[in-house]
Amino acid sequence: MLNIDDLKFDEKGLIPAVVVDWRTKEVLTLAYMNRESLEISLREGRTCFWSRSRQELWRKGETSGNTQALVDITADCDRDALVVQVEKAGPACHLGNESCFVDKVWESEMHKDFSVEALYALIKGRKMNPKEASYTSYLFDKGIDKILKKVGEESTEVIVAAKGGEKAETIYEVSDLCYHVMVLMVQMDISTEDILNELAKRHVIDKKVKQEKMT
DSSP states (O other): OOOGGGSOOOTTSEEEEEEEETTTOOEEEEEEEEHHHHHHHHHHTBOEEEETTTTEEEETTTTTOOOEEEEEEEEOTTSSOEEEEEEESSOSSTTSOSSSOOOOOOOOTTSOOOOHHHHHHHHHHHHHSOOTTOHHHHHHHHOHHHHHHHHHHHHHHHHHHHHTTOHHHHHHHHHHHHHHHHHHHHHTTOOHHHHHHHHHHHHHHHHHHHHHHHO
16 A cells, blocks of 8 residues: 555646546546645545645535545556546536546547437537427427426337337337436436435345345
């Protein structure tokens, strides 16, 4: 286990910290720490950075409430950069995005990644920055009633497809339903993390129920 004295801070006394969601492994932000902010982070168990623009200590979430609990901190081989894994409570970006890294610069057509979190971020981006001819932006523009109507319609289509025993059609309709449910989630400010936490609780409950039935 490294000691803070083993780390290499730059000429300004700073070390870059790449903050990562420990659950999804999504890069959330790039921040900077000095020795004091790192010591505070370790002592309090949540991220504290050095704000280069304000020239002061910055405890993440002190005004927004979007705190980041520390999971672990790893230094690179040169010991002059850190990866900070956190469990976040709310968006990491001051613009309300889950991650600060949302504006794609380039992407290989051969190696496109997909994740639920990336889809959620895209949908949220369509709400915050509406685009002309975007179906997602259209749904947000029409509001909650339109979104709920689509969720209801897609639910019915899933039932019809599944009842008919059509696997490929059911996959297609379930995908439509998932998309519209995520639009609803964004509309109601429900994050994927909120759902995962609730499912985790259900898992524990289900396990207990199974154990009770066995006894």
